[in-house]
Amino acid sequence: MAPRIGVVTFPGSLDDRDAQRAIRLADAEPVALWHADHDLQGVDAIVLPGGFSYGDYLRPGAIAAISPIMTEVVAAANAGTPVLGICNGFQVLVEAHLLPGGLIRNAHQQFIRRDQRLIVENASTAWTSDFEVGEEIIIPLKNGDGGYIANDETLRRLEGEGLIAFRYAGVNPNGSLNEIAGLSNARGNVVGLMPHPEHAVEPGFGPDTSEAMRSGLDGLRFFTSAVRSLAAKV
DSSP states (O other), rough: OOHHHHHHTTTTSSSSHHHHHHHTTTEEEEEEETTTOOOTTTEEEEOOOOOGGGGGGGTTTTTTTHHHHHOOOHHHHHTOOOOOEEEEHHHHHHHHSSSSSSEEEOSSSSEEEEEEEEEEEEOSSSTTTTSSSOOOOOOOOSSSEEEEEEOOHHHHHHHHTOOOOEESSOOSSSSOOGGGGEEOOOOOOSEEEOGGGGSSSOOSOOSTTSOOOOSTTHHHHHHHHHHHHHHHHH
């Protein structure tokens, strides 16, 4: 039986359907979850998608982090359920204290969109096991509040415990400290990142040229990693 992976829709979510499609392409069953519910419908894993939840009022992800469904998501994450936060979903994970630090306005104060080179730093999480440490991948990036910040003690812990999942390569697009593009929790079941793997799951979307956005399949391995991780537990 295919694993069931829930995708939470908040008011202002933009990429929930894209995440559902990525899940299907990884041979799993997507399950739509609603922000106002307290029911995870028995899913095996959860994706918090990109967008502008609740219009990014207060801070991006701040209101979503206290929505009804997040009570269940936090409990599931703490029990070991794989949870992936993409862009706004990463912001929600930070605001819900499932991942440390914070995300602030890009250093240049502008919204950015680009195909972003990333270096894989941790390939032992539920969402990264189909990668190799040190591998360079390309994942689309689009955000206005993607600057990762943390105090010195937190940064030392992230570095020392191998909790940085991805770093920006070539250019730091938003001023993130230590070029951090994505994080994992210590258990390895919760991962958050600013780039959008659900937009790089099938070929043929956008020309592969140096002048324009590159299409590719690097993002699909986030979702196949989760499927393999869940299968290993059966």
